Amino acid sequence: MSRLVEYFESLRSRGRTALAPYFMAGFPDLDTSFELMKEAVASGADFIEMGMPFSDPLADGPTIQKAGVAALKNPFTLAELIEKFEQERLAFTVPVVCMTYYNPIYQLGLDETAQQAAKSGIAGFIVPDLPLEESGPFQESCKKANIDLIPLIAPTSGPDRVKQIDLASTGILYYVSRLGITGARAELPPEIENTLDRFRELTTHPAVVGFGIGKPEQAKALKGHIDGIVIGSALVEVIEKANGDAKQAVRNFLQPISEVLG
Amino acid sequence: MATTQDLPASQTGTTEAYQWPNERGYFGDYGGRFAPETLMTALAELQEAYAEARRDSAFHEELRDLLTNYAGRETPLYEARRLTEHYGTGRIFLKREDLLHTGAHKINNTLGQILLAKRMGKSRIIAETGAGQHGVATATVAALFGYDCVVYMGEEDTVRQRLNVIRMNMLGAEVRPVTSGAKTLKDATNEAMRDWVTHVENTHYIIGSVVGPHPYPGMVRDFHAVIGEETKTACQKRLGRLPSHVIACVGGGSNAIGMFYPFIGDSEVQLIGVEAAGYGLGTDKHSASLTKGTNGVFHASHIKVLQENGGQVKLPHSISAGLDYPGVGPEHCHLHQTGRAHYESVTDKEALEAFQLLCLLEGIVPALESSHAIAHLDKLMPTLSNDDVVVVNLSGRGDKDVSSVAGHLGFDSGGNE
Numbered sequence: 269m270s271r272l273v274e275y276f277e278s279l280r281s282r283g284r285t286a287l288a289p290y291f292m293a294g295f296p297d298l299d300t301s302f303e304l305m306k307e308a309v310a311s312g313a314d315f316i317e318m319g320m321p322f323s324d325p326l327a328d329g330p331t332i333q334k335a336g337v338a339a340l341k342n343p344f345t346l347a348e349l350i351e352k353f354e355q356e357r358l359a360f361t362v363p364v365v366c367m368t369y370y371n372p373i374y375q376l377g378l379d380e381t382a383q384q385a386a387k388s389g390i391a392g393f394i395v396p397d398l399p400l401e402e403s404g405p406f407q408e409s410c411k412k413a414n415i416d417l418i419p420l421i422a423p424t425s426g427p428d429r430v431k432q433i434d435l436a437s438t439g440i441l442y443y444v445s446r447l448g449i450t451g452a453r454a455e456l457p458p459e460i461e462n463t464l465d466r467f468r469e470l471t472t473h474p475a476v477v478g479f480g481i482g483k484p485e486q487a488k489a490l491k492g493h494i495d496g497i498v499i500g501s502a503l504v505e506v507i508e509k510a511n512g513d514a515k516q517a518v519r520n521f522l523q524p525i526s527e528v529l530g
Numbered sequence: 531m532a533t534t535q536d537l538p539a540s541q542t543g544t545t546e547a548y549q550w551p552n553e554r555g556y557f558g559d560y561g562g563r564f565a566p567e568t569l570m571t572a573l574a575e576l577q578e579a580y581a582e583a584r585r586d587s588a589f590h591e592e593l594r595d596l597l598t599n600y601a602g603r604e605t606p607l608y609e610a611r612r613l614t615e616h617y618g619t620g621r622i623f624l625k626r627e628d629l630l631h632t633g634a635h636k637i638n639n640t641l642g643q644i645l646l647a648k649r650m651g652k653s654r655i656i657a658e659t660g661a662g663q664h665g666v667a668t669a670t671v672a673a674l675f676g677y678d679c680v681v682y683m684g685e686e687d688t689v690r691q692r693l694n695v696i697r698m699n700m701l702g703a704e705v706r707p708v709t710s711g712a713k714t715l716k717d718a719t720n721e722a723m724r725d726w727v728t729h730v731e732n733t734h735y736i737i738g739s740v741v742g743p744h745p746y747p748g749m750v751r752d753f754h755a756v757i758g759e760e761t762k763t764a765c766q767k768r769l770g771r772l773p774s775h776v777i778a779c780v781g782g783g784s785n786a787i788g789m790f791y792p793f794i795g796d797s798e799v800q801l802i803g804v805e806a807a808g809y810g811l812g813t814d815k816h817s818a819s820l821t822k823g824t825n826g827v828f829h830a831s832h833i834k835v836l837q838e839n840g841g842q843v844k845l846p847h848s849i850s851a852g853l854d855y856p857g858v859g860p861e862h863c864h865l866h867q868t869g870r871a872h873y874e875s876v877t878d879k880e881a882l883e884a885f886q887l888l889c890l891l892e893g894i895v896p897a898l899e900s901s902h903a904i905a906h907l908d909k910l911m912p913t914l915s916n917d918d919v920v921v922v923n924l925s926g927r928g929d930k931d932v933s934s935v936a937g938h939l940g941f942d943s944g945g946n947e
Binding site: 322323324325326327328329333337340343344345346347348369370371372373374375376396397398399400401402419420421422423424425426429444447448449 | 554562563564565566567568569570571572710711716720723724727728729730731825826827828829830835837838839840841842843
């Protein structure tokens with residue numbers, strides 16, 4: 269069984285819904301972004317999504333786009349990010365996955381990416397432009413390296429497709445809570461709890477939910493309906509607006525959310 | 531890098547045997563559907579709707595009627611005698627797509643796609659545009675069919691193609707300037723995709739070129755294939771033969787593939803695509819994706835793209851907004867790989883000279899995009915014999931470019947811009 273599945277099942281058995289914050293590597297700069305990820309772990313994060321910036325992030329909203337543009341002012345490659353993670357890995361006591369678009373992976377090489385990531389301690393990849401139909405080759409590389417390719421499932425994915433994606437997955441699933449791009453929203457989609465319950469009936473793997481979540485009361489509403497909650501744009505905004513002490517801002521933002529998740 | 535596609539295509543030489551794309555949207559190694567999961571169901575629906583429409587004679591009839599009586603097909607195949615005389619070899623013909631309603635070939639595709647949107651019961655249309663020609667063609671069909679229409683356009687392009695912005699507004703479309711990235715076509719495409727992901731349930735995205743996820747590249751090609759079909763028939767009727775060369779400019783590649791596709795099985799016809807070399811291929815400022823690009827996944831398709839080693843996509847450059855794009859459609863990548871088509875490039879400066887040449891010798895003001903195809907005659911014609919027949923696809927007219935070209939060529943544009 270994949271390390272991630274095992275990990276999420278142990279959280280579930282403890283009654284904990286995972287807090288899964290997203291950080292854009294390189295924002296505001298590479299070293300600081302790693303410091304912030306470590307701070308997140310200290311603030312209760314159970315799982316970290318480390319974003320590798322891409323020039324054309326067509327699934328991302330303005331907040332993450334802007335952070336990506338800022339990160340690429342001092343460009344680094346996916347290989348360099350993995351290497352940096354390897355140097356810092358001992359600080360990470362929770363699983364870390366890398367979220368990026370397919371082209372940086374394709375350029376580094378599918379096997380090469382999976383092998384280097386596995387060696388560095390990265391637990392898997394989330395690739396928003398790699399749907400089931402195109403995921404075979406990289407899925408194979410990830411399997412060989414014993415890491416997970418985490419598929420996305422959307423509100424537009426019909427029941428049969430949800431089952432198919434679940435069946436093909438080796439690890440956890442990522443449920444996109446709404447139509448649209450990433451970005452914090454004031455309200456959760458209507459009836460999201462029911463949607464998640466139906467989703468869980470169709471699937472066998474643990475799952476996290478993301479896109480538009482950023483408040484303790486939202487997290488609280490979702491707790492128990494899903495195995496983990498991804499906080500992306502809202503957190504990136506906190507970092508963007510932090511005056512001076514981004515670490516403190518990250519802590520102040522994540523701790524209350526962590527507390528409601530059990 | 532190797533991909534898992536099972537195939538490189540054997541180049542067969544007959545149209546019957548050329549059956550790309552395959553079911554998964556691949557043209558040999560290129561193409562596919564690298565789209566966000568949210569769009570996968572909509573793309574499958576579109577593929578299905580298009581397959582049904584193709585089998586439906588009523589669809590073909592309605593489209594043919596619109597192309598003929600609304601858009602103005604068939605377009606003339608005009609023999610450019612003074613241009614021929616200028617070079618002194620062969621014979622040069624211009625396929626006059628510039629005479630179509632809205633001033634470019636783009637209307638062939640937008641008419642086809644609006645009929646599909648209607649079949650699918652969508653109520654809202656979005657599009658991206660570079661030069662504004664596709665935006666205008668989309669705004670036009672949206673008006674004709676009573677659809678809400680939003681067009682994404684890079685902020686830089688809204689400045690250099692201001693006239694087209696005004697036209698789109700007059701046609702009732704909302705033009706949303708895009709300020710991310712280089713503020714040109716690539717960024718407008720990202721933004722249109724984001725809109726589509728958000729409003730996929732009621733919205734159809736009319737992609738303006740042979741790019742993007744399956745089924746777009748093959749479908750947009752089919753809607754433009756009328757260009758090559760008419761050219762072929764007209765050549766046979768008037769000359770009793772096929773052309774020796776057909777030439778078209780290539781940004782994303784829609785007008786070129788429309789011209790090339792019906793000739794793919796005719797091995798005696800040389801297919802020449804002309805990319806934008808900007809300030810020159812030796813510089814970083816060009817849009818020659820086939821000549822200088824490498825395999826990558828961009829805008830949901832496996833294609834040749836201008837990129838850094840780590841996979842970040844570069845900012846392209848061309849004086850022509852319609853060619854200012856870092857990628858190129860997957861079918862061109864395939865034709866390039868198999869050698870069935872050849873791809874050349876032309877600098878900004880050469881395109882401007884060709885623009886002026888066609889104005890002065892033929893009384894035709896070409897679009898800057900199409901001027902790239904004309905400019906290649908400079909290199910090609912001296913190598914030809916008098917038996918050769920060259921058809922250049924004059925994909926659009928240059929009214930939209932007049933004020934920006936005026937500055938480059940030293941005309942006083944009357945302080946309008």
